[in-house]
Amino acid sequence: METRRDVFQAIADPTRRAILTLVALGAMTPGAIAEQFKSSRQTISKHIQILTECELLKQETAGREIYYHFNPQKMKEVQDWLQPFIKMWDDRFNKLEEIMKPFKK
Amino acid sequence: MDYRTKITAEPGKQELFINREFDLPVALLFRAHTDPTLLAQWMSNDYAKMTVEKLDAQPQGAWHYTVKDPSGQTFNFYGVIHDIEAPVRLVRTFQMDSQQGEPSVQLEFHTFTKLTDNTSKLTTQTIYRSNKERDDMIRMGMAPGANMAHDRLQEVMNQYK
Numbered sequence: 001m002e003t004r005r006d007v008f009q010a011i012a013d014p015t016r017r018a019i020l021t022l023v024a025l026g027a028m029t030p031g032a033i034a035e036q037f038k039s040s041r042q043t044i045s046k047h048i049q050i051l052t053e054c055e056l057l058k059q060e061t062a063g064r065e066i067y068y069h070f071n072p073q074k075m076k077e078v079q080d081w082l083q084p085f086i087k088m089w090d091d092r093f094n095k096l097e098e099i100m101k102p103f104k105k
Numbered sequence: 106m107d108y109r110t111k112i113t114a115e116p117g118k119q120e121l122f123i124n125r126e127f128d129l130p131v132a133l134l135f136r137a138h139t140d141p142t143l144l145a146q147w148m149s150n151d152y153a154k155m156t157v158e159k160l161d162a163q164p165q166g167a168w169h170y171t172v173k174d175p176s177g178q179t180f181n182f183y184g185v186i187h188d189i190e191a192p193v194r195l196v197r198t199f200q201m202d203s204q205q206g207e208p209s210v211q212l213e214f215h216t217f218t219k220l221t222d223n224t225s226k227l228t229t230q231t232i233y234r235s236n237k238e239r240d241d242m243i244r245m246g247m248a249p250g251a252n253m254a255h256d257r258l259q260e261v262m263n264q265y266k
Contacts, residue, residue, distance in 0.1 A: 008116035042180040064158070082112055085243045093125050093227075096147040100133045 007077045010054035016047050017038065020056060020070060027060070029068040114243060119236050120125050121243070131225035135192030135217050145170075168197070184210075199231075209238050215242055247266040 011017055019033055034044040048068065051057040058069045114121040137143050141157035148155040152175055159169040169183040184198035194216040194266050200208050211233050218226040234237035 012116035040176050041167065048242075069139075081241065082114060085246055086108050086110055086112045087123070088246050089112065089123055090108040093110055093127070094146055095150075096137045096143075096172065097127055097129060099136050099143060100129050103133050103136075 005050070005053050005076055007054055007056065010051055010056050011078065013047065015044075016051055018053060019044070019047055020075075023057060023068050024072075029067055033068065051071050075103045084097040114239065117236055119234070119239055120179065120232045121239060123231070124226070126220065126224060126226045128223065129225055130223055131217050131219040132192045134225045134227060135195075137188075138195060138215065139191070151175065159183075162186065164188060192219075202219060211242070 008088065011020070016093060018037070020035060022028060022036060027083065030045060031041075031047055033048065036040045038043055052068070055074045056071055057093060058071050060067045109125060111124045112121060113124075113190040116142045121208045129137075129228060132167060136159050137147060139160070141160045144160070154173045156173070157168075157172050158171055159167060161167055165181065166189075168186060171180070172180045172182065174180070181202045182199065184200050186195070186197045188194060188196040194217065195213075197213050197215075198249070200210045202208055207237055209232050213232075214230045216228045218228065220226055231239075233242065
């Protein structure tokens with residue numbers, strides 16, 4: 001498996017998805033994020049690094065603390081990729097339903 | 106915009122799932138998939154006209170559709186039906202002529218479920234040869250012309266990448 005640094009790879013991991021869910025609620029320090037998980041701090045730190053590289057998280061420094069913010073714009077990329085495909089099937093299925101309605105007893 | 110169709114394509118995987126509930130009895134939902142006239146109707150859209158050339162709806166039966174896009178270009182889709190049981194199951198292969206290189210082949214498991222006398226559910230699992238092939242097929246929309254407007258937009262935008 002090549003290391004892709006894109007949104008898709010970022011959200012492929014359940015721990016990373018959980019981190020995103022947390023940070024989406026409000027900016028957090030790496031320590032506060034790590035406290036929420038059973039995994040080692042090192043593991044969580046690696047996940048945070050990947051999420052940052054994929055631009056799903058943004059770093060901000062406040063005094064001596066680093067805070068991570070969620071970047072919703074990036075998440076939209078996943079949605080954008082699937083959207084036309086979903087729309088195509090939804091249109092087809094709506095049409096199927098329409099066509100079959102007259103056959104209902 | 107809320108769609109009634111749910112599509113799950115997990116990153117890095119070679120499969121995708123399509124789920125949809127219908128206000129139709131399960132028998133009618135199944136029939137829409139096996140009756141050539143009806144199938145051609147709902148699979149066609151403003152951009153692409155689908156014609157069923159062959160649909161032998163039985164185990165080891167072959168199927169073949171052609172799709173004509175607005176420019177008049179024709180694309181071939183074909184495969185074999187592996188397992189079919191009305192009105193619960195359809196397992197088939199799906200192959201699309203490729204403009205270059207090997208054709209892409211996928212395996213589809215369609216499950217039809219009765220919810221009530223008047224409602225039903227279709228669950229499709231599609232398996233691709235590789236993750237890349239799956240992602241490319243999603244990008245293409247699997248049917249020429251289906252997302253023509255979108256493809257044009259993509260082309261235009263690609264110049265700015």
